[in-house]
Amino acid sequence: MLKNLFLGALAIGVTGAVGFGVYAYKSPIAAITSDQHGDFEPELVEKGRVLASAGYCATCHTASDGEPYAGNYAMQTGFGTLYSTNLTPAMETGIGSYSAEAFRRAMHEGVDREGRHLFPAFPYDHFTKMTDEDVDAIYAYIMTEVAPIETVQTPNELPFPLDQRFLQAGWKLLFADLGRFEPDSDHSEAWNRGAYLAEGLTHCGACHTPRNALGAEKTSEQYAGAQIDRWSAPALTAANASSVPWTASDFKSYLVKGTTNYHGVAAGPMGPVVHEGVRDLPEDDIDALAIYLADKVGATEDDPAQSEIVLASLRKNQPDPQYRRDLGARLYATACASCHYNTALISQGRPDLGINSATNLDTPNNLIHVILDGMNAPEGISGVVMPGFRDALSDTEITAIAAYLRDKRAGQPAWPNLAETVADLRVNGPAAH
Ligand code: HEC
Ligand code: HEC
Ligand code: HEC
Incomplete structure (x- = not known):
């Protein structure tokens, strides 16, 4: 009896595995040559350019020292490091052999032209929602405007069995909600x-x-x-x-x-x-x-609370007569206040730090990153720069400033493990880009 039950379970297991195999198998789509890419209207190519930037394709498909779209951008995941693929229309190592159909399948189902399952570090679980028209526009842009560059793909650093691509089919089955966007008629x-x-x-x-x-x-x-x-x-x-x-x-x-x-x-x-x-x-x-x-x-258009909260915070931004007694307050006054004190400057983009998200979030990471490395023009408001204090301030000093801002300016409970986080981010952050 017990033996039959076991055989039954085994049979179901085998059927399941066969079923999974059938599901996981994706046939290759025939390769095309570069003269089969097609001629596209300039409007479609321009539409594709805008969509490609809004999908950050170049951000993830360009290595820090590489050619645009040529891949090998390293992505650290909790499981290991993955390298993005060459998205230029290069015939050997890029997507030059992709037809529009193969490109759509990659974007909508996370399967490459040859039928291999792609890792979800490629956000196809989102791109699946895009219309065929939008995906085709990106295809037109890449095939027309992106220069073909042959590259050597850096191998992924993933432990076995996570490197097994067919297992990605299981991930897909469990977690990816494949299919186009469906509008919600309750909304505009x-x-x-x-x-x-x-x-x-x-x-x-x-x-x-x-x-x-x-x-x-x-x-x-x-x-x-x-x-x-x-x-x-x-x-x-x-x-x-x-x-x-x-x-x-x-x-x-x-x-x-x-x-x-x-x-x-x-x-x-x-x-x-x-x-x-x-x-x-x-x-x-x-x-x-x-x-x-x-x-x-849950935001409204003009929130009446805005002006009150801002005024209250700006009032706290006055020099505190006791400031010399507190290391954080003293350092803030000397290292930061020349730029961040003056209420009038808020409209010029020097954020009031009491109401800034960096001091109000329940982790101090964003504040510490900014103090360590500052912000340069491409990141923040154009034309203004926030200097980094990596070399000027010690961990103890950054901890003191952060604790002061959190307590006295944002009026929020102290961050746990603040000193440890400062020390950790100085050595281990920002992540390589
Ligand atoms: C968050 C990073 C990220 C973004 C953003 C991203 N990709 Fe990728 N993409 C990847 C990674 C990583 C791979 C490789 C996955 C693998 O090896 O399984 C990949 C693979 C692909 C592939 C499969 C190509 C091949 O040769 O295997 C296509 C097609 C692709 N991406 C298109 C796009 C397009 C188009 C956009 C923008 C709309 C985009 N990607 C945005 C990370 C990204
Ligand atoms: C690659 C990761 C990433 C993606 C993709 C991303 N965000 Fe962010 N977002 C962040 C991080 C990190 C911050 C914190 C930045 C900071 O404080 O300087 C942030 C901050 C924000 C904030 C400010 C929130 C606050 O309370 O201060 C808004 C709003 C926001 N993101 C909206 C968006 C929207 C809308 C999208 C999609 C169009 C998006 N984000 C896509 C990582 C991302
Ligand atoms: C030379 C002027 C200057 C000094 C000194 C300065 N800042 Fe800034 N800070 C700026 C500017 C300008 C911005 C806006 C940057 C941007 O938009 O690129 C900014 C932005 C910030 C932000 C906003 C980050 C975000 O994600 O919203 C924080 C937090 C911050 N500064 C903290 C500090 C602290 C703490 C100090 C002292 C250790 C300091 N700043 C010193 C000019 C300065």
Whole structure:
């Protein structure tokens, strides 16, 4: 009896494995030659250029010292290091042999032309939501405008069995919700356009949604905030930590300029999202993203609380007569205040640090990164630079400034393990880009 049961279970196991094998098998799609890429209308190519930047294709497919789109950009994951592929139309090592159909399958199903399953470090679990028209426009752009460069692919550093591509089919089955975007009739057209862009092409959730132990986004915690490359990607839900409520126009400003008066500057991994990414989208699309985000965060257009909170924080920004007694206050006054004190400068993009996201988030990482390495023009507001203090301030001094800002200016409970985090980020951050 027991033996039969066991045989039964074995049979089911084998059928399951065969079923999985059938599911996992993807046939190759015939290679094409470079004269079969097609001639595309300039409007389509231009549309594709804008979409490709809003999907950060170049950011992930260009190595730090490499040619644009030629791949080998290193991505550190919890499982090992992966290298992006060559996305130029090179015939041997790029995607020159991809037909439009093969390109669509890669974007929608995460399968390469030869039928191999791709790793989800390539965010096809978001690109799957894109329309065929949008994917085809990106294809037209890459085939027309990107110079073909042959490269040698750096092998991935993944332990066995994670390096086995067919197992990715199982990941897909468990976690990827493959299929095009479906509009939600309870919301406006603009909201749906924003959702289409955010959940698909611009994949905001890839950084702002926490992941499970197997690296898949937790759909039940969409935009709940997550850690990426030792930066904190804040919650884009009602749990957003900003002391000043966001409005739809703040989101618009943040996505176009990388800054708002009251929240902060798009630094770290958010820098390229703005500056190499979404800011080129047509204004209607940025408006749509802002409307969608405002709804997710629960923001209204003009929040009456904004001005009160800002004024209260600016009042705290006055020199404290006792400041010499506290190391953090003293260092802040000498190292930071010349730029960050003066209330009038807020409109010139020197954020008031009491209401800045960096001091209000529940991890100190973003603040510490900025103090250590500053911010340069491509990251923040154009034309202004925040100097780095890596060489000028010791760990103890940075810890003291951060603790002072958190307590006296933001009025928030102390960060646990602050000193350890400063020491860790000085040595281990920022992650290699
Ligand atoms: C977050 C990083 C990231 C972004 C953003 C990204 N990719 Fe990729 N992409 C990868 C990685 C990593 C791979 C390789 C995956 C693998 O080896 O399984 C890849 C593979 C691909 C492939 C398969 C090509 C091949 O030869 O195997 C295509 C096609 C592709 N990406 C297109 C795009 C396009 C188009 C965009 C922009 C809309 C884009 N990718 C944005 C990381 C990214
Ligand atoms: C590559 C990772 C990554 C992607 C993709 C990404 N973000 Fe971010 N985002 C971050 C990080 C990290 C921060 C914190 C930056 C800082 O504080 O300087 C951030 C900050 C933000 C903030 C400021 C929040 C606050 O409370 O201060 C907003 C708003 C935001 N992102 C919206 C978006 C939207 C919308 C998208 C998609 C269009 C997006 N992000 C895509 C990593 C990312
Ligand atoms: C020379 C002027 C100057 C000094 C000195 C300076 N800052 Fe800044 N800081 C800036 C500017 C300008 C920005 C906006 C940068 C941008 O948009 O590129 C900024 C941005 C910031 C941000 C915003 C980061 C974000 O993600 O929103 C923080 C936090 C910050 N500074 C903290 C400090 C601290 C702490 C000190 C002292 C250790 C300091 N700054 C010293 C000019 C300065």
